[in-house]
Amino acid sequence: MNPQILDKFRNKRTISYEYLRKFGMLAAFVLICLLLSLTTPNFFSLQNMTIVLRQVSINGILAIGVTFVIITGGIDLSLGSVVALAGVVAAIFAHPLEYPLVVPLAMAILVGLAIGGLNGLVVTRGKVAPFIVTLGMMTIARGLALVASDGRPVTNLSDSFNAIGGGNVLGVPIPILIFILVIIVASLLLNQTRIGRYMYAVGGNERAAYASGVRVNTVKMIAYMLCSGLAGLAGIVLASRINTGQPNAGVAYELDAIAAVVIGGTSLAGGIGSIGGTVLGVLLIGVINNGLDLLNVSSYYQQIIKGVIIIAAVLIDRKK
Amino acid sequence: MEDTKILRAVNISKSFSGVRVLDKVRLEIEKGKVHVLMGENGAGKSTFMNILMGMFPPDEGEVYIKGKKISFTSARDALRHGISMIHQELLVFPELTVAENIFMGREPAAGLGWIDRKRLNREAKVLMKQLEMEIPITAKMKNLSIGEMQMVEIVKAVSNQASILIMDEPTSAISEKETEVLFRTLRALKQQGKAIIYISHKMDEIFRLADTITVLRDGKYIATRSREDMQMDELITMIVGRELSSLYNKQPQQPGEVLLEVKGLCSAGVDNVSFSLRRGEILGIAGLMGAGRTAIAHAIAGMEKVTAGEISLRGKRIHISSPRAAIARGIGLVTEDRKQLGLVLSSSVKQNITLPSLKKHSRGFLLDHPKENTVADREIAKFRIKTSSRNQVVGRLSGGNQQKVVISGINLNDPEVIILDEPTRGVDVGAKQEIYEFIAALVARGKAVILISSELPEILALSDRILVVREGSIKAELSREEASQELIMKYAMAD
Numbered sequence: 001m002n003p004q005i006l007d008k009f010r011n012k013r014t015i016s017y018e019y020l021r022k023f024g025m026l027a028a029f030v031l032i033c034l035l036l037s038l039t040t041p042n043f044f045s046l047q048n049m050t051i052v053l054r055q056v057s058i059n060g061i062l063a064i065g066v067t068f069v070i071i072t073g074g075i076d077l078s079l080g081s082v083v084a085l086a087g088v089v090a091a092i093f094a095h096p097l098e099y100p101l102v103v104p105l106a107m108a109i110l111v112g113l114a115i116g117g118l119n120g121l122v123v124t125r126g127k128v129a130p131f132i133v134t135l136g137m138m139t140i141a142r143g144l145a146l147v148a149s150d151g152r153p154v155t156n157l158s159d160s161f162n163a164i165g166g167g168n169v170l171g172v173p174i175p176i177l178i179f180i181l182v183i184i185v186a187s188l189l190l191n192q193t194r195i196g197r198y199m200y201a202v203g204g205n206e207r208a209a210y211a212s213g214v215r216v217n218t219v220k221m222i223a224y225m226l227c228s229g230l231a232g233l234a235g236i237v238l239a240s241r242i243n244t245g246q247p248n249a250g251v252a253y254e255l256d257a258i259a260a261v262v263i264g265g266t267s268l269a270g271g272i273g274s275i276g277g278t279v280l281g282v283l284l285i286g287v288i289n290n291g292l293d294l295l296n297v298s299s300y301y302q303q304i305i306k307g308v309i310i311i312a313a314v315l316i317d318r319k320k
Numbered sequence: 321m322e323d324t325k326i327l328r329a330v331n332i333s334k335s336f337s338g339v340r341v342l343d344k345v346r347l348e349i350e351k352g353k354v355h356v357l358m359g360e361n362g363a364g365k366s367t368f369m370n371i372l373m374g375m376f377p378p379d380e381g382e383v384y385i386k387g388k389k390i391s392f393t394s395a396r397d398a399l400r401h402g403i404s405m406i407h408q409e410l411l412v413f414p415e416l417t418v419a420e421n422i423f424m425g426r427e428p429a430a431g432l433g434w435i436d437r438k439r440l441n442r443e444a445k446v447l448m449k450q451l452e453m454e455i456p457i458t459a460k461m462k463n464l465s466i467g468e469m470q471m472v473e474i475v476k477a478v479s480n481q482a483s484i485l486i487m488d489e490p491t492s493a494i495s496e497k498e499t500e501v502l503f504r505t506l507r508a509l510k511q512q513g514k515a516i517i518y519i520s521h522k523m524d525e526i527f528r529l530a531d532t533i534t535v536l537r538d539g540k541y542i543a544t545r546s547r548e549d550m551q552m553d554e555l556i557t558m559i560v561g562r563e564l565s566s567l568y569n570k571q572p573q574q575p576g577e578v579l580l581e582v583k584g585l586c587s588a589g590v591d592n593v594s595f596s597l598r599r600g601e602i603l604g605i606a607g608l609m610g611a612g613r614t615a616i617a618h619a620i621a622g623m624e625k626v627t628a629g630e631i632s633l634r635g636k637r638i639h640i641s642s643p644r645a646a647i648a649r650g651i652g653l654v655t656e657d658r659k660q661l662g663l664v665l666s667s668s669v670k671q672n673i674t675l676p677s678l679k680k681h682s683r684g685f686l687l688d689h690p691k692e693n694t695v696a697d698r699e700i701a702k703f704r705i706k707t708s709s710r711n712q713v714v715g716r717l718s719g720g721n722q723q724k725v726v727i728s729g730i731n732l733n734d735p736e737v738i739i740l741d742e743p744t745r746g747v748d749v750g751a752k753q754e755i756y757e758f759i760a761a762l763v764a765r766g767k768a769v770i771l772i773s774s775e776l777p778e779i780l781a782l783s784d785r786i787l788v789v790r791e792g793s794i795k796a797e798l799s800r801e802e803a804s805q806e807l808i809m810k811y812a813m814a815d
Contacts, residue, residue, distance in 0.1 A: 193685050194678055201675055204664035211623060211653065211661045212676040212729070213644040271666040 024316055025265065025277070029284050036291040043294060050173065056286035057179035058083075058234045060279065062257035063264075064186045065230030067278045068223040070261055071190075073203040073270025074123060074130035076224065078115065079231045079257055081141035083250030086112050086235025088145045091154035091245025094161040101160045105236055112232020113225050115141055120224035124217035138254070145247040154245030165241025175237050182230065187275045189226075199223055203270025259306070260285055263313040284309070324350045325387070326515050327372075327403075327484055332381035334367055341367050344381070345541045347517075347534055349484060354506060354516045356526050358559055359536035360774065365519055368536065369486055372517075373405050374398035404477035405486040408493075410469050414462035419444035421461050422476045447475050451508050453501075467498030474505060478514070485509065486517045491525060492610060503529065521608050523552060523814040535559055553806065556813075560776055560805040575601040575784065577634075579768045580651075580737050582620065584629035589615035591792035592629070597737065602759065602769045604783030606776065606808045612792035613772045614656055617739045620770075621653035622646035623661075633736070647676060652735030654727050656742040656772070662726040665715035669707050670696035672714045672725050677732040699728040704754060720751030727758065738762060739770040744778060756782065776805045788812050 036043040062079050069076045090108035093099050115137060122133045167174045190196035198219045201209040210216045234253075239245050264281030266273025285306065292302045327349040334342040342364045349355050359365050371378050374392030382389055385401050392398050413421055419441050420427075428443065430436035444457040453475065455468050464472070470490055477485055491499045506516060506529065520526055526533065533550055535542040535558040542558050576599030585593040589612045597603050607613045618624040620631060622640040630637050633649055640646045646653070655661040663672055673696050674681050681692045696710040703724040707717055714725055723743065730738065740759065744752045759782060762769055773779045779786060786803045788796040788811040796811040 192687055192689075194682050194687060195685065197671065197675075197678060197687060200667060200671070201664050204666040205660075207661050208664050209675070211621075211643045211655060213642075213647040214675070215644065267666075271664065 025263065025280055025284065025313065029280060029287070032284070032287055032291065036287070036294065040291065040294040043291060048290070048294075050176070052283075052286050052290045053176045053179070054173045055290065056282050057173075057175035058238055059253065059256050059260060059285070060179045060282040061182050061230050061234040061237070062253055063260040063278050063282050064182055064275060065227035065234075066254070066257045067186070067261050067264075067266055067273060067275060068190070068199060069130070069227045070258070070266050070268060071203045071270060071273045072199050072220050072223045073206065074220065074223065075134060075258070075268070076119065076227050077131065077134040077254050078119065078137035078141050078228070079234075080250040080253035080255075081138045081145065082112055082115050082228050082231035083235040083238055083253055084247050085115070085141045085145040085148070086232035087239030087249055088149045088154055088245040088247050090161070090236050091157055091239050092148065094157045094239075094245075096156065096158040098158075101158070104161060108236045108239075109229055109232040112228040112230070112235070114228075115231075116225035116228025117221065119228065120221035123224065124220050142247075149245060149247040151247060153247070155243065157240070157243055157245075162240050162243050165237050165239070165243075175241065178233070178237060182233070183275060183279055190275055195219065195222060200271055203272075205271070256285065259310045263310060265313075281313075326351050326385065328384040328387075329368075329372065330382050330384070332368065332371060332378045332383075334371060334376075334378050340539055342371075342378070342539045343541075345536060345539070347541075348544070349515045349517060350532070351483075351515055352510050352513045353531040354510065354518055354529050356518045356520065356530040356533045357536065358520075358526070358533060358555070360559060363536045363559075364539040365536055366488075367539075369405065369488065369517070369519070372398065372403060372486065374403075399480060399482075402481055402483035403486065404480060404482035404484070405488065406470060406473045406477065406490060408488045408490075410466070410473055412461045412469055412473070414460070416461055417458050418455055418461060418464070418472050419457040421472055422447065422457075422479055424476070426480075443479075444475075447479050451475060451478065451505055453505070465494070465498065467494035467501065470494065470498075470502065471505065474509075478509070478512075482514070484515045484517065486519075488519045489521070490518075491520065491522065499525075521813060523555075526555075527552070537561065552810075556806050556809045560809055575599065576766060579634060580620075581632040581635075582629070583632075585616070585619055585626060585631065586628035587615060587619035587624045587626050589792050590619050590624075593789075593792075593794055594629075595787060595794065595797070597768045597770065599766045599768055600763045601784045602763055602771055602782050604779040604786040605770060605772045605789055606774075606779050606786055607789035607812050609774065611789045611812065613789050614741055615792065616789065617653055617656075617741050617770065617772060620646070620737075621651055621739055623653070647733055647735070650734075650736035651739070652676075652730040652733055652737070653739045654723075654730050654741060654743055656745065658722055658726050663714050663722060665713070667714060668711045669700065669705065669714050669717070669725055670710035673699050673710075673729050673732065676729045680732070695732070699732070703728050703758070718748070719746040720748050723747050723755070724751065727755065731758075735767070737768050737770070739772070741772045742774065743771070744773070744775065776808055779808075780805065 042048050066076050066079060086108040089111045090104040093104035093107050119133055119137055122128050123130050164174055169177060190199065198209065198214050201214055202216050202219045206216055238249055260281035261278050262268065263284055264277030266277055288305065288309065289302060292305065325348055329347045331344045331346060332342055333340065333344055345364065345368055357365055370376060372383065374395050374397045377391070384390070390401060413424065422444050423440055428436040428439040441457055448455060448457060453471055455464065455471060461469065474485070490502060494502070509516060518529060527547065530547045532544060532546050533555065534544040535555070537559060578596050579599050580597040583594045593616055595603070605613045605616065615624065619626050622643045622645050626640070631640060632638065638649055640649065659665065664675065670692065674692050681695055682688050693710065700707060700710060705721050705724045707721065714722060717725065727743065743755050747755065759769055759771070771779060771782055780803055784800055786798045786808065787794050788798065788808055790812055798807060
């Protein structure tokens, strides 16, 4: 066969894989939704959809944050602990009649940004592998949450604070609105700004990005701070929903977030990925959890099924 | 005298994706002799050796060992036939001891899968003694110098019953003293009747060591001579003797003011380098691989830290701490290694073209997509980049088109000084021509160009002046008139 024909053949194959990657997950998602609406009476009800969205909003915010870090070629394992720390810090400042609402919110997000800054600093200046740095930070942040709360849940929070997790605007739960807002801002940042473009460049080829004049360290710092800052936000939503600053909350949340990112087609090697994919990954996990609940499948089996989906998603990703 | 010819390779040919890299190459190796294999980078030496090592089969030709025709299918096969190669990059187990490295995979057993450590060390000691080496066999590999590691690799090969040792530029990374030790060992090996194939660029070494010399050029067999019948000048002519093609037709430029001045520059692999560069001038930098050409480029373009010396641009001293700083001052580097340093392979053609100059195509922090698209399409047309669209992933393009993407990206910052490091490596003839035209257009506009290339005809045809680099410093500065391939090779290889 002459090489040109071979090339054409090869291109065709790659294109079909690309379609599979891009739309395979969407097709799987639609298929699962269809199946669930046929097998359960309540799945497609507005009420159930609202429940699903509210359930996934915290994981969604975390997953979007860690998408930035993963696109730059890093990883963040400290998210779950940051959720707890930020929740505790917010709760400490959220007792009724002490501070205006903005104080607990600002404090929680600042704590998140600070942790992200530390992660980024050690990764960029200390040249320590992100896995190690954020693994260490996972323990540190958890410890800080326990220290700040004296190991006990922080309760007695103001009604205005509790409204964030429990309230509605025009019938839509506030966590869902926050999630949607985060999706919009994150998409704009990644697709419409220079820093977003640089994140892809750094993750795709760090040295080439450096040689092209990109401030690689700054870009990484921003990614880690965005990620932990959003974890701070997720911590606020969680604390407000359970009306408690719970230092033991959020354990293993980072793994669900990373799973959603991976299912959404973002490459753990960096340089490839999208917010849309991550949102799809988050929704897929949410819908499956919800559907299996509706089908009365035990939560033990749910874990197994979730694991299989994660591995299947990466297998598809490999076939390029 | 059949039995002295331990290895005979006849009419070996090999093509990679339609390009013939070896064309009827032959080689005869005798017992107890050092056979030096010479040729420029890309002459086909590595491919040839890889075939002898069984890394891949030849398309045509036969290999005979001790008169018996053999066909290897793997490196293991080659080892079984007594061929061993000491690679340039040594493959050792740093955490294990010298003795353990020597007997890796063939440890003397003491039953139940245990290793007979006493016997292991005893036998290692005996081997060391045979080759008159003094490396402690219980030392960990990682604590040895590169020269010592090489010695261990040789011992390992010998203990493996190797009768033919292939050594690929063994002295490129070791000290002079270690070189002496190596040569003594090689003589000992000759005494034992081993045959040695030795690849090197260093003239002095070759004339000291070689019994026989074979020259390859552009994948073809040129000649085999005994050392006594070979003169250095003749050897150089054999190595470089290529004809100038019509690819090059450079219009002579009238050089302008001095743009870049480098004084006493030191950096990793750069030792006290000084030169100046004028507007409208192409300055060629020639030298062998690893001689420091790329290191000089990297120091000027902010890729490596400058440890001493000064760089001035338009008479003003500048400090370049990063590629970003170099770009801001108007110095652009088209890197030799486009996959590692030049391109984000997972990104699109457009994104790669605009990456170095992205700020120019944005509004504040926001990207200006329409403008960026226009710029990308214009560049794709200007450089005749063959791509299905600006959104094509750049990793899918051919080498030549990838190179054009890199050049276009650097050029969009409109640098005053542009450094091109091996701009035509792995690039087809058509793209080569276009890159030459681009260089000519640059100097016509009063820019200054530093051209680094291993292709001597290219450097001779394009450069106004040529610096020859060896061991990190400039060994000669040749004018366009006096420069010749022979002269460049002479300075590049020895004083």
